Amino acid sequence: MQWFKDVVNFLSQPQYYILLSMAGLLGLVYTRVAWNKAGLLAGTLALTLFFSLSALDPNFHIIISKADNIPIIIMVYLVWLALWGALSQGVANDDRMAMGLPSDEAQEGGKKVWCWPDLVYIELLSMLLVGALLVVWSVVLKAPLEEPANPVLAPNPSKAPWYFLGLQEMLVYFDPWLAGVVFPSLIILGLMAVPYIDPNPLGNGYYTFRQRRFAVTWFLFGFVVLWCVLIFLGTFLRGPNWNFFGPYEVWDIHKLEALVNVNLSEYFWIRLLGQPLPSFWLVRELPGFVAVGAYFSVAGWVLSRTYLRPMHRQMSRLRFAILMLLFLAMMALPIKMVLRWLFNLKYLIAIPEYFFNI
């Protein structure tokens, strides 16, 4: 078993973990293998096997048996089930529509039911069931309350509430004002903007994947990989000092990681040109400004000519520009992660003089 644990521990390092999650999601979405009953069974079984067998490992057991972490396990199942529900329905509809049949939802479309008792009654029943479950939960798993916080004895690791663990992970790669202020605002604004950016009526009122490949894929990428998967990572794989630990590793408070990250300016001026850093910050950070500027302009232009060419044609310029801004901002996270892992890149632009870093 040790080799298996070693393999899992190895693959759980953030670079592999994130890349594997991305590849896994895209693979599942595009190959369609999982979106049938067998897939549901296999996926659920795989998750259950993973958790129950891993629970035999003492270190993993400590983590998953914490009362705070039970909701995360439930979340994993719920995300999987919701994902399966949506995509299996979408795939089924795609197949029906390929055969010239209307979608499931369209077929049922004419049907109307009573508000009472059909809707309100089952809402009441759901409330009762969920209420009972919550009562039992609160009795069986005590709230993980501790003594009043003591600033001289901060808990280690200090973790954000579970739903913010994705944000906390972003803080590893970005300056706090970006990861803590700009990106969260962009997420909210972006989600609010989606209906206005995307006037495409396809998929309204029914599930489909084929008709909305871009929208479904990149929404899932943002939600599953950049949010849920990061929550999982923050819960199970980040230990003391926010160091990274494989699921079967001891959370050793003394673990050290070499902090050898450098800024882009250093790469450019010192390593490439072999000269000291310019003393004026604007000159010093010029490569960074160029890189960031290029990312948002050139990458958008390239995408509009290639992958998003059809969309670019259909959309107004402003719409497309906003879409690109949001899309590229989202992609900045995985890109920054890759840069960090491959090149130990700390910041693209680092202006400590004005507390500004990207």
Next chain:
Amino acid sequence: MARSQTLHEYNIPRLNGWFAALSVLMVVCVIGMVVDDYNRDWKRYQRDYYRLERERLQKAEAQELEKIGPQQLDAARQAVTQAQAELQGHQDRLAAAQARLHQTSGDWYVRDQSSRFLKAAYDVVKYEFGAAQERHDADAAMKLRSKIEGMEDELSRRRLASEAAAARRDSVSAQLADITRQHDDAAAKLDELTKSVRTMEKRLLKIAPTFSNRLLNFAMLDFIAPSIRIQQVLPPNLTYTVNFGVTARIDRCQTCHLAIDKAGWEDAPQPFRTHPKLDLFVGSNSKHSLADFGCTECHGGRPNGLDFNRTAHTPNDEEEAARWRKQYGWKPMHYWEWPMFAAHNYESGCLKCHQGTRHIGGAPQYDRGRDLVERSGCYGCHKIAGYEGLPKIGPSLLQVARKLTPAFAYRWINDPKLVRAHSKMPRVFNLENVVGEYRGDADYWSKRSAAEVNGIVAYLFDKSARGAYAMPAGQRGNAARGKELFESIGCRACHMIGPEQDAKQDWAVTPRERGPNLEAVATKTSPEWIFNWIRDPRQYDSKTAMPNLRLTEQEALDVTAYLTTLRGSDDTPYRRSAPDSAMVEAVIMDYLTNTQPVAVAREQLTKLAAHQRAVLLGEKIIARQGCFGCHEIAGFEKTLPIGTELTEEGSKPVARLAFNNVRLEPSLEAWLTHKMLHPRNFDEGMHMLPGEKARMPEFGFSEPQAQAIVGNILAWSKNTVPLDRTKRVDSRGELIAKGERLIAFRNCRGCHVIEGEGGAIYDVIPEPAMRPPNLANEGAKVQPDWLVEFLHGPFPIRPWVQVRMPTFGFTPEEAGTAANYFMALAKKNDDPYPLPALQSFPHAKDGAQFFAIYKCQQCHPAKVTAASAADRSQLAPNLAMASKRLRPDWVVAWLTDPQTQMPGTNMPTFFYADGEYFFPEAPQHIEALRDYLMTFSSQVASSSSQRGSAKGK
């Protein structure tokens, strides 16, 4: 109906079924929640407690009833019934009297009420009159005044009527009492007889599981007036700090420890046991009452916790921990920084308030620990509040070259316990973290230690004063005579030879350990050094505690001859191995490159010859190991101690302790105990550079010793107790504390019993008459001036005692400190002296007669002859020095009742016992004797001649 059915998405009857099932589920869950919330351990404990109390009460009630006796009880009850029957006979009279009482009472009630109501109206009018006066309404005031006067007349009439009615009622009442007297008396008698039983029954009813009690304690109803409730005490102004916020200490311990303040539960099972020292703690009349001190301020633990774990109980040992785990699911509560002290550390809570006193009488374990800390010299390396300014415990090394050979010093520093198993000097080198291989060199540490020790020796001898010691030429000491002297004159009060210590004292500090153990002293130094040292220790070490016993040259030679025979069992000659020069170089570079560039260090090194290198290395090692914490070493006079400050060590959070690879219970106590026993063990399995390794030396503490020291360290914590609750040291306490330090440094308790402790030398002097005196009440006994003079130049008071009072070479201040100490102990520190009322001694002449009558001189001879010395158990000090030495008030107290002044003394009781004088003139006799002694100048000459001879010795 039919139409709607077709439109339903769901089967409604089935949904109804679901609704029913889910409702039942919800109700069951809610009930479960309430039950879960209601069931608390402490409620179970309280129910158990009340059950136990009921059993006790019922038993006590049965006993009480038995004590009263069933016959007596029956008789009393019968008397009542009989009286009742008799009363039945006078039914008519009784009824008539009761009717009359009813009527007269009613009459009085009406009259009394009308009187009081009129008074109320009268007050209103009086107010109105005042108001009219204020607004200068003369007319209204005039009217009101006449109204008031009318009312006053009416009031007095009504009062008379009311009083007359009351008198009528009382007379009828008296008549009624006459009729029922017999019955009332019988009932009162029965009441008196069963008074205690009724009290018990009342309490029983209160705690019995009656319906109403159960209802009041029932879930969801127990907010009204439950008998099972949280018990808490809120001692005023006791606080603790969480998150920089000061929080009031609310101790809820009594919620389970219900009988902690009630006597009589001493044998009850926990948690219902009475506090074991109710007279000193918890009890309302004790010095540390529950209301003032609570529980957790002293015991530690989480004050408002309500279950076993969340109150942070700490088990006493592994066995108890195992039992608790089984019984209560115990585990250490790591969210709480101040866990309870384990039972063996209870005394650690005392120091919080008892600072400034050297010994806390009621805390023997703490006091022993403190002695150990002092005796081991912990304060040499660690700054500890309360231990500042204590003298270094090791000998001065300023003249070490005059005492030791380099070869011996090398061997000694390498492993002092090898030379002298009972030395107090700890092992510094060759400990577990500095032996064996390093970076592939199997001999690295043996070579490095050799180089380091060699360096220390080189440094010490390089800086030492020089000059050989000499002995008188042509004279030889007699070892047998020397041994006799060694054993009789008092050396053994401070020195032992080999393992003399009692097994029972394996953890306690005995004053006899004060000086070095003299095992193998002959291999350590030369006879010449010993001779000069014992004749005058201060010529070698001006700060030594070793006193001068005024040995004559011949005596010193004899003792030297004897000590020279103490060679120990280790016969290998001392050899100083030449250090590995490459290693010396490497170690020096280690140190030099810490502070300067490698090239500069290398250059500095190449300039040095081999000896200079050794000296430089020695300096670095002494600085690293902190040898100067215990020894005076030239060049380190102002160096700061190397250890971490321990003043608040007891408040250190567990998270700050490096357990490394050592598996221990995660507690400060466990960590500290391990550190005491194995100071270098936390380095085990760590990869460390030589300079990073732990450097605390190994003292070789036994486990009880380690525990006693740890008990002290735990006590050194942040003090949060308000001043009104702390022990405040008054001027007398300060004198005592200051004196205690001197007494400890000079080891007075090695010879004398002071405050009931000490007299260590008594162990080796079997004959009581030959022992140094018990100094009980010394301050009340002697005159301060005499005491100071005596301390400066002691002379024999009991010439037959062979143990010599040493000459300590006190400074005037030290002698004053000692004298003040004894005065303060006897509460005489504020007395004016000489006592003004006793300046004249008019009855001296009568005293001379009594002196002869009572044959004082039989035991208090002016001169000790060979014949009288033979029966020395009956001898007492020469009274010639009494006028200079003794306090007149003490002489009176002493003559009156010697046994209370000095229990067990041989002095006979002539005048007084059990609160009564033997004859009426006794006080006059005593006074006369006192006057005689205080004017006893004719024989002073003999005293001073004795003193002269003592000085000659």
